Amino acid sequence: LLGAQGRARAAAAVLLGATFFGAYFLYVCFEVWRQSGREEAGAADAIVVFGAAEYRGQPSPVLKARLDHALELYRRALAPRIITTGGHGGDPRFTEGEVGRIYLAKNNVPSEVILVEPAGESTMESAAAVAEIMDRMRMTSCIVVSDGYHIFRVKKMLEARGIRALGSPRTPGSDPPARRAWHYARQALAYMLWRAGIRV
Numbered sequence: 001l002l003g004a005q006g007r008a009r010a011a012a013a014v015l016l017g018a019t020f021f022g023a024y025f026l027y028v029c030f031e032v033w034r035q036s037g038r039e040e041a042g043a044a045d046a047i048v049v050f051g052a053a054e055y056r057g058q059p060s061p062v063l064k065a066r067l068d069h070a071l072e073l074y075r076r077a078l079a080p081r082i083i084t085t086g087g088h089g090g091d092p093r094f095t096e097g098e099v100g101r102i103y104l105a106k107n108n109v110p111s112e113v114i115l116v117e118p119a120g121e122s123t124m125e126s127a128a129a130v131a132e133i134m135d136r137m138r139m140t141s142c143i144v145v146s147d148g149y150h151i152f153r154v155k156k157m158l159e160a161r162g163i164r165a166l167g168s169p170r171t172p173g174s175d176p177p178a179r180r181a182w183h184y185a186r187q188a189l190a191y192m193l194w195r196a197g198i199r200v
Helices: 002-036 061-075 096-106 123-136 148-159 177-195
Strands: 046-049 082-085 114-117 141-146 164-169
Touching: 002 148, 002 177, 046 061, 061 082, 061 096, 061 141, 061 164, 082 096, 082 123, 096 114, 114 123, 123 148, 141 148, 148 164, 148 177
Parallel strands: 046 082, 046 141, 082 114, 141 164
Antiparallel strands: none
């Protein structure tokens, strides 16, 4: 009898834990989705462009869209500096951050206002490096430029380091609803793992 009661309690505890996890996961998915459509750009110390793939020194369509959006914000004089991020990925010759710098310079952004974070191999690594750069240069606020589904997690990481982060998503692509839902779920899970102290 005691054994049956113990198993019942254990099953109830597992069910309660699964219910809590599921509810929290759905809540975070909702927050990721809600943040993805917010345009918060305003005056800040820097515009931070999170990296995406580059191809032999040329930005991929996703990275180009992010850089073009950052250019628009810079030309509106919302921030005096731009920080580009991203490590080598699969290309040993170029980093995403350096490709971003080259693209911006070709579009008449003065080289001295572009800062490069060239080592981050993940969102968490890039966010940590950006925070260090900003702290070193006494910057306390930034506009985060990335795909909409990415911004919630990036903002939370920067805010955890005392930075006021404003989200500004690039123009969205034409992903079908199922693909967008997958992005929201993936970002929600990655955020939850980060909160739990797991490096992602």
